[in-house]
Every structure is written in structure tokens, then in C-alpha cells.
Amino acid sequence: MTEHSNQLSNFHGGLKLSGHKTMSITSPISQAKIPAKVIIPLHQHIGDSGELLVKTGDKVLKGQPLTQPTSYVSAPVHASTSGTITEITEHKIPHPSGLSAACVVIETDGKDEWIELTPVKNYQQLDATDLRNIIRHAGIVGLGGAAFPTAVKLNPGPTHTIETVIFNGAECEPYITCDDMLMRERADEIISGIQISLHVLNSDNGIIAIESNKPEAIGALKQAIKKNNTTNIKVISIPALYPTGGEKQLIKVITGKEVPSNGLPADIGAVVQNVGTMAAIHQAIHFGKPLISRIVTITGKGVKKPQNLDTLIGTPMSELISQCGGYKENADHLVMGGPMMGFTLTTDQLPIIKGCNCLLVESSDDQQTQRRVMPCIRCGECARVCPATLLPQQLYWYASSKNFDKVQDYHLFDCIECGCCAYVCPSQIPLVQYYRFAKTEIWNLERDRQKSDHARIRHDFRQTRLEKEKQEREERLRKKKEMLAKKKQENPETADKDPKQAAIEAALARVKEKKEQAGINPKNVENLTEAQQKLIEEADSRRQQSKVE
Amino acid sequence: MLFKTASSPHQNQAITVDQVMQKVLLALIPGTIAAIVFFGWGVFINIIIASLTALTCEALMLVLRNRPVKPYLTDGSAIVTACLLALALPQLAPWWLTVIGTAFAIIFAKHLYGGLGFNPFNPAMAGYVVVIISFPREMTQWVPPLIEGYTHLNFIETFKLIFTGIAPDRFSWDAITMATPLDTLKVQLGLELSINDIHQHKTYGPLFGSLSGVGWEWINGLFLASGIWLAYKRLIDWRIPAGVLGMLFFLSNSFALYDYASFTPPSFHLFSGGIMLGAFFIATDPVTASTTRKGRWLYGMGIGLLIFIIRTWGGYPDGIAFAVLLMNMAAPLLDYYTMPRAYGHQWYEIPGYHKEDQDE
Secondary structure (H helix, E strand, C coil), rough: CCCCCHHHHCCCCEEEECCCHHHCCCCCCCCCCCCCCEEEECCCCCCCCCEEEECCCCCCCCCCEEEECCCCEEEECCCCCCCEEEEEEEEECCCCCCEEEEEEEEEECCCCCCCCCCCCCCHHHHHHHHHHHHHHHHEECCHHHHHHHEEHHHHCCCCCCEEEEEECCCCCCCCCHHHHHHHCCCCHHHHHHHHHHHHHHHHCEEEEEEEEEHHHHHHHHHHHHHCCCCCCEEEEEEEEECCCCCCCHHHHHHHHCCCCCCCCHHCCCCEEEEEEHHHHHHHHHCCCCCEEEEEEEEECCEEECCCCEEECCCCCCHHHHHHHEEECCEEEEEEECCCCCCEECCCCCCCCCCCEEEEEEEEEECCCCCCCCCCHHHHHHHHCCCCCCCCCHHHHHHHHHHCCCHHCCCCHHCCCCCHHHHCCCCCCCHHHHHHHHHEEEEEEEHHHHHHHHHHHHHHHHHHHHHHHHHHHHHHHHHHHHHHHHHHHHHHHHHHCCCHHHHHHHHHHHHHHHHHHHCCCCCCCCCCCCHHHHHHHHHHHHHHHHHHCC | CEEEECCCCCCCCCCCCCHHHHHHHHHHHHHHHHHHHHHHCCCHHHHHHHHHHHHHHHHHHHCCCCCCCHHHCCCCHHEEEEHCCCHHHCCCHHHHHHHHHHHHHHHHHHHHCCCCCCCCCCCHHHHHHHHHCCCCHHHHCCCCCCCCCCCCCCCHHHHHHHHHHCCCCCCCCCHHHHHHHHHHHHHHHCCCCCCHHHHHHHCCCHEECCCEEHHHHHHHHHHHHHHHHHHCCCCCCCCHHHHHHHHHHHHHHHHHHHHCCCCCCCCHHCCCCCCCHHHHHHHHCCCCCCCHHHHEEEEHHHHHHHHHHHHHHHHCCCCHHHHHHHHHHHHHHHHHHHHCCCCCHHHCCCCCCCHHHHHC
């Protein structure tokens, strides 16, 4: 296994950031305590939330599914420990909106009793679809933060051939060390998960990309590769430059190719998976364990003992903080994720979810508390550091003036919100906030447009239908008139009469004709007596008379 | 406990607009000192007048525009404008001329367009153009360098002259003021004298140093040095001065090679007048310049081209202000057509190219 760092390319811009990583790697990964209750949001991933399988009062075991996926892009959630469901309710979730969502609250029994597990004996004998199904039902999603269902990502479809499978251990955001610690301590699990993924993707080899500032992790993985006599996986050390761990940037660094705008990595034959996800796949296939825990970095200058905790999904954040010695006096901001792309939380009474890689407690001296926003002086530093080669100052200009057409001309939707531009901005403008605003506004406009399009199409359809009916009616009327006119030409004498009278006469004539044809004649008229004959005649004359009358 | 919220990123680097301005001011110091050393106290007095005017106008406009006064007044941008303008004016410019130029720069060119960050034209150069067009005679009140054979004024005399217009009894006006070497060269070349003749001339000869004019070469050399420092610190983009100076060198060198007797040599072009101040401090004003890499090259080269044209064939001895303002106008267009190819996009998707054309 040699490093091919000389063959690496680079992406535009980027930032050399100070890592702040050492504070949370002084101790090995510890097990977080089982909390008194776990709060498991039903929707923790990109895609649809599943269908609820349990009800209040149910006793659940560790690993028992609480939902089942309802659509293709979906993932189930599982009970992360054994206990009783006390309520299924709206609870605050860690989301930028600060809103609440449906959660299952489990009062734990402390036994941590597993449901019966069914490991796969020999995964190589299973085909890709079966393995994907196991991964899907294990609720595995991308653990790098985006939480996209892994089974979907492992299915590039028949039209794509995957040439490069990249396993992302870059971890370029400052402060976060959960992948680093995982790679150091559980390299074997990662390698095992990678083998399964390569099998599923029908790919011959994989590349593990790690930033050069993590020599221990690189060493541990190389060791694991050697130990397992693996030849199809290589470890590549990539330069530490934020955001090299971004999917598009990493693909550029490793392959030199760019994911087309609006496209997917699979379009250029690449797939990127987080290393933590690989360890989860290993657990799911070899032990049958669903994704019920993850490693979370609790760090920052506002927390007493920064460290990495192997945490059950649904554990309240406050429990983790207290396990880390609690807040310092100057704790100021609580961020989920890293300092560059994470979002602030207003409270720590929130559950850990699958996508939560880091809890960053910033102290009051971290943040520039007196952030004085000045006008943009168009210095262009933002454009210099933008890893998507955009012109952030133009985007800002058009986003703030709500010129949503122009802002798209400047490729707003290629912005990955990495925050490099805002980091270097001498005017301290919260640029990313403007881009998020513009994106949301455009999505809203798009939705409104689709709605109005739909309504217009329906309206147009109705109009055409009414028009058609009207035309058909007129056509019928016209035909009838024509027919009458034709008749009038054919027999002028009948036509002269009142049409009603003519119709009656015609009908009578028809009846008469029918009668004659059917031969409706008096029956039993033979061999009559004279008296009988007379009676008949009388009756006939009466009938005749009444007819005349 | 409840935490504060903020938008990501949650950390940023320390440098602020104020610090950028402060560093630019710092970088102006060596060249300014050289100007004072070679051309007397007038330079210093002009800077003080311009700065006071700029701060007053800035405060006034901020109040009128209902903007917070303190953060904007202390950002340093008004002082930078004032210094750049003052350094471009003749050393003995009357006080009211400096006041008018600066006031126009701050009130009209800066604040009426929306203040810091929104002005399409370089305020200092807009102010300069107003005074050079309105008061051409006063704009020729340059002094000869402080070398033997020429008259010198002390601080008091300079002060009096600037504020009252009264020259000290011992000198006549003609003895005090003198055209700049750049102007001299231009006028004399126009009179069919060769470069060599002018250098040998008994009146003008001593004005010329080894590169350009006496004193001017020092001022320009020091502005060049501190400009390189600014570029190294990435407070300005090196592409703009490189474009200006590269273009000016290329053109002046080509013409001098073609006819060395009647075209100014590149060494003279690059070290006379306000060229280094213009290239490193004025053209690089980010607000009014192009923002893309290619755009900045073109913007710089455009300024270099215009300076050469105006200096060689135009009606003014130095053309920096006009060149900069003309290219300011072109900046939005340059920005649009030099948009870089974004990640995941094809080169033909950038403006100016149309995919349909390619497909046909």
C-alpha cells in the first residue's frame, strides 16, 4: 500500500484552519451512560419518515424497530436500549429551525437487553439487494452529518459504473474528532464495513482518504489493512485544507474530476461514504445490530472535560455534557456539528440523533461577541477561498437585494454552505445566512409556481372541456337542423303542415301499416249466429261513432 | 440554560475593515515622508486639511443619512480617501481647493451613492478630477524639489501661502512653483525637443534624477515597496498593480524602442508622477475595482493603457485619475464577463459563451 499523494489534485480556495482537535483526543472513546429516558425522533435522516410500529405502553428491547421505512429513500429508527414507551409525542429536536417533531420517549429499564439478533454468516453469498435491504432495515444513514440513507447511496443504479469508492475520514472541520478516534480504535470494523460496501457496489477497490494531520488514524488503518491481508483498500493522506472532507471537494482531490452541477457523484463513477458509516455496516451485517448508537465529540472551550462518547441515539445532550464535567462559567453557544457548518441550539434538552457528530460548547471568548457588520467592500477574499469557485460577494449582493434570478445566474445552488467566505470576510457579513435565505426563498417561489402551474393546468383543462362540450352541443343542433331542412326538400307537402301534426299522422300511418302487415283482423268470425252477427255490427258502429266523435 | 444563537460559521479570522484601512494608512507613511522631505511641508498641510474635511463631511453625511456615526467614522475609509487625494494634489494647492476636492469626494462620490462599499467611482479620484477640471491654474502649483539652485519655503511660509495665497516677499510666484518633471517632459517633447535635449537643458536638466524626477523616484520607490508589502499581506490584490505597471512598461518600452528620442522611457514612466501611488493604493480600491482574478488583470491593464495614452497624447501630464475612473465604469462589465467557471460547471456556461452556439 503506497500513498499516491503526488497524484492528488486540489480544489479551488479552501482554508487552513487551526484544528482545536487535541482537546478532545486526550482520552479514549468512553461509553456514555444509559440515560433515564431516551427520546428518539422518528425522522432523523434525509427522505421520508417511516411508519410507526409501536404504541405507548409497549415494552421494547434494544434494537427493536420503532418504525419501518415506507418509501425508497427512508430509514427506520430503533429502540436504542430496552424499556417502556411512556409517550409518543412532539418533542424538541436538534434542528436549525428549533421546532418539535414526533418522538418516541422510552423510559429505560437499565437492563440494556438486546432483541434477538440475526447476523449474516457469510455476506459474500448474499447478493447486493439482500445486503442493501439489511443495511436499510438497520436504519443506517450517512454518519458524516448529512444522514442520507446509506442503502440508497450503495445503489448507484444500473446506468452507473462505480470506478472510485472513497471512504471519507478527512474530518476537516475543526474541533470534531469522532471519526479520528473511531479510525484509531476501531480500524478493523471500518475495514470490514468497507469490504461489505465494495461487495455491494461490485467495486474492486476502495480508497480511504484521511487528512494528513491524523497520522495515528492513518497508521491504525494501514495496520488493520496489513493484518487482514487486504489488497483492495488503500489509505491516502490528503492535505489538511478545509473543506476537503466535503463530498465534491474530496472527489476532486482524489479523482481530479468534478461532480457536475445538479448531478450526483455516481455520474462520474464515484461514491463517497463516511468511515463511521462503515463501522455501522460492519455491526449490521456481522452482528445484526441496527444503528442505535454513534460516537459524539463533546468539545469546545466551554466544557470542562472534552472527549468522545459512544452514545445511544436519543440520549439527551445535557446528560453527555454532565458526563463531561459540565459547562464552564463562560459557556456561551451550543453548536451541533463543527464551528464552520454546525448550527446553534438554544437548549441542551435535545436528543442525540444519528447525524450528530459533535457538540461544540463555545465560550464567550471564542465568538467575536461584538460582531460589527460593515458593508461589503468587494475585497474578493471570499471569492479567493470559495471551494466551489463562486463569487460570494456577487451572491451576497443579489441575495440581499432579493434578485433571485441573478443570484441563480451566479450559481447559488452550487454553494455548499461551508462558511469559508464568511470566515474571511473583513466586513463580518454573515454571508451563508444570506445564501440560505435566498435558497429558501427560491424554493418557496418554486413551490408556489408549481402550485399555480398546477392550478392553471387544471383551469385550462376545465376551460377546454367546457368549450368542447359546447361545441358538441352546437354540432348536434346544427345536424338536426340540417336533417330537417333536408326532409323539407324531400317531401314539401308534409313539410308544409305543422310539424307536430305531421309527426302524429306519420305515427298513425305507421301503426296502420304495422297492423296490416301483422294482419290484425277480427278473429272467430266464422260460423256466427245471426244474433251474434248483429251484436258485432252494433258494436262496430258504436266504435266507429266514438272514433268520429 | 438557554444558549445564544448565531448563524454558521461560528468562528472567523480577526482582520476587519478597520484593520485593512489602518494597514493601508500605515503603508502610505514611507512614501509620504519622502514627499515631505523632498517637497516640503505643503504635503503635510494638505493631508491635514483633507483629513479634517473628510471626517467632517463623513460625519455630516452619516447624520443626514441617519446612519450610526461612530462605527463608520472610525473605519478609516474617509482618512484613506483624504490622504490619497492630498498626496495627488500640488504641494501648494490653496486650502479651499483641497477642501472642495475632499468634500466632493466624500459627499458626492461616496455618500450620495450609498457610502462605504456602494460607490462606483473611486472617491479620491472623483474629487481630484473635479478640482483639476475646475481649477487648472491652481492645480499647477507644484514646488521644485529641495535641492540646490531652487527656492525653498519653510513651514510658516508654506502655511501662509496655502491659507492666504500670499507668497513671501523674498520670492516671486514663478520662483516658488514649477512644473513637475512629467509635465516638463511632455511640454518640451511637444516642442520637438528630444529626451536627451531636455535632460541637458540648463533650467530643467537638474530636475531629472537617475530614473525620473529628483524626489519623485524616491517617493515612487517607497510607495512601490510598501505596495508590495500590502500585496504580500493580501490586503490588496497584486494582479491590479501588476496589470497597471506591466501594461505601462510594455507600451512605454515598445514606443521608446521605436523612437527613443521622442518617447518617454519606461523607467521614467514607472517612477514619475503618481504612478506607484495609483497602481498600489488607488487602483486597488476594492470597492470600485473588478473582483474576479481575470477581471482584475484586465482592469489593471486597462488603467495602464489609459495612463500611457493620456500621458503621451492627452491633455494632462498625468492621467491616473481619468484612467482609474474610466476603468471604474468598466468594472461591473468586467466582473460579469470574467466570472470564474464554478465547480461542476463547463467553461461554456460562463457568461459570454453560449452552449447553443457551441452545439450548432
